[in-house]
Amino acid sequence: MSQQKMPTSSIRLGLCCQFQDEPIKFRNTTVKANRNMDRTSALEKLAQLCQENARALQETLEYCVQHDIGCFRINSQILPLKTHSECGYQMSDLPSGKAIVKRFQQCGDYVREHGLRTCFHPDQFVVLNSPREEVVARSIAELEYQAEVAEWVGADVLNIHGGGAYGDKPAALKRFKQNLKRLSKRVRSRLTVENDDTTYTPADLLPLCHKTGIPLVYDVHHHRCLPDGLSIEAATEQALATWNREPLFHLSSPKEGWEGKNPKPHHDFIDVKDFPRCWEEPEITVEVEAKAKEQAVLKLMRSLRRRGC
Secondary structure: OOOOOOOOOOEEEEEEEEOOOOOOOOOOOOOHHHHHHHHHHHHHHHHHHHHHHHHHHHHHHHHHHHHOEEEEEEEEOOOOOOOHHHOOOOOOHOOOHHHHHHHHHHHHHHHHHHHOOOEEOOOOOOOOOOOOOOHHHHHHHHHHHHHHHHHOOOOEEEEOOOOOOOOOOHOOOOHHHHHHHHHHHHHHEEEEOOOOOOOOOOOHHHHHHHHOOOEEEOEEHHHHOOOOOOHHHHHHHHHOOOOOOOOOEEEEEEEOOOOOOOEEEEEEEHHHHHHHHOOOOEEEEEEEOOOOOHHHHHHHHHHHHOOOO
């Protein structure tokens, strides 16, 4: 999975999952709605949603190219209910399943042609270090599904959190490492781990990254909320060293400011002062986690240009 570079800057900004103002929409459905149909009708409906999401993804990628947005995080439900225990399906089960796969593969062709990047960030229920086997099994199934789509669209990152501590952080990290052996090569080659704002800091995860070869997605907002003795500069340097391809980091600003009661919720936009100066030189992807979506990305882009980036 060779990773192309951003054509206009060493900083590739990423848009996460959806738009605020653009009329591009990704569709989903509910388990209840699916259960209310007979299986044939349910599969027809799911096929329609998958087709529409492939079309929306193509439109999204075109928007990103037009606006110099270098990366797009694909929603985990791009194939709705794909791994659900009752409503799930294989692509061969869907009417025109091969045509749907081809549409996504065409998105991958567009990504490669235009030097874009795509990635996935599985939902919070994906927990590799859970002591409950059913949770781990479900997590693995979800990762395998997203890795399948990642192959179609050329995505090189499946990013997850460390999981819970369960009263014994070293034992929990050991379970994480052991369960990596259960993942396919296409998952392992894309898997990354991110520090969070409640349990696992960069200092907690960096030894795991070095032992397993899994890159660290450094979230600087989380690190500011849950510090660990590492400076932002040191955490950045050590995170960069875990990558064998273009590093990917996360950025957000606190909704109520850093002096507010709770700095964890995300703001609509990014305060450019929260963009670390030590991120200006490396060739990196920075996913913008902000409520205003594409407007936040475009505003940050302008602010960085004024700053000389």
